[in-house]
Each structure stands twice: as C-alpha cells, then as structure tokens.
Amino acid sequence: MSADDETVNSADGRSKRWAHHRERRREELIDAVIAAIRELGPEPGIDAVAAHAGVSKPVLYRYFTDKSGVWEAVARRAAAAVVEAVAPAVAAVGEDREVVTAAVDAYLAFIENDPHLYRFVVHQRGIARERDVVADAIDTVASVLARILGDRLRALGLDSGGALPWAYGIVGYVQTVGDWWLRHQQPISREALAEYLTTLLWGGMEGVRSAADTPGGLAAKL
Helix, strand or coil: CCHHHHHHHHHHHHHHHHHHHHHHHHHHHHHHHHHHHHHHCCCCCCCHHHHHCCCCHHHHHHHCHCCCCCCHHHHHHHHHHHHHHHHHHHHHHHCCCHHHHHHHHHHHHHHHCCHHHHHHHCCCCCCCCCCHHHHHHHHHHHHHHHEEEEEEEHCCCCCCCCCCHHHHHHHHHHHHHHHHHHHHHCCHHHHHHHHHHHHHHHHHHHHHHHHHHHHCCHHHHH
C-alpha cells in the first residue's frame, strides 16, 4: 500500500468515526429533549429544552440546524415508538376481533403512558417539516392492519380491496377518539374505552360477512 493510500484510508476511517460519533450524539440529544418534554410539558420553549438537556441552544443547532430540526427529530422518534407499540401487538394476534382490540389498546396505552410527548408530536404548530411524521406513522400502522385484514377477508372468500381503507378508518377513528380522551382527562378507563371502540369497529368485519351472505349483497357488487 502506498503512502497516499494509507493517507486516504486514515482520513476515511476518521470520517466514519466522526459520523458515528455525531449520530450517537444526536440520539443522546434526542433522548435529552424527550426527557425535557416529559418534564416541562408538550409546548416547551427551545431555550428551556436546551437548559433542561444541559446544553446550549447553539449546541443543539450544531446537530439539528434549527428549532424545526430538533422538533422534527423528536417527532420522528415518537412516531416510530407508536409504530413499535402498535404493529407487533396487531401482528401477534390470531383472532379477527383481537386484531382490532390489540390495535386500540396498544395505541391508547402509548398515549396514556406518554401524554406530553403525544401532544407534542400531534399538536405542535408552526414547525416546518420535510415530511409529516404523524402521517408516516399512520401509513405504517395502517399498512400492517391492512395486510392482516386482507388475509381475513380472503379467508372468507371475499375481495380484499377494502382492507386498506378499512385499516385507515380504524387508525383515524382511534386517533381521534384517543385525542378526545386525553384532552378531557380520561373520563373513562382505558379498558372501557378500548372495549367500546373494539365493539364499534368490529362491526366492520361482521358487516362484511353479513353483506356477503345476502342476495345481491357485497359479494355480488364486488
């Protein structure tokens, strides 16, 4: 190996180590900002967040460019946590009704256990974002639900074309009701709300079955 090759390899190694260090530091700062949100509430100022995290605002901006960059990084982490909570719970169950129950309960459990972070992500205003992280999370969870619902419909001998809109309907419905539940200081228990929502949403699959069994019903239209 020539001296030039050694110089290039050495520089490349330093560059990779720096990139790894920078990414690790970003993750540590995201952890610190989330801890600040949990302590200070869902609408913290950037100066208060930096102080709570034990760094200066310029240090935050060194890793995230600006306030929007900080907020978006936190929102992405939180949205990923929602997906990680809901998707495995849904994928693990075997019975039709349990699919709905698992999705509802996992989502309500997440927002119940981390209300400040939930409100921060969903209701943060005036922040420029490259992508809508809430919509991305909804897309991911709805896709998992749609695959499972599609399998159930095909097992019944029915067209699975309605699985995706049905999945988005479930996610949107539960998100809206969950938001109401938090805003009104959880007027009913999580268990009761999950059961109410499951009972209402379960009518979707039962309705599909009933329509498919009637003359001129869903099966004929499909």
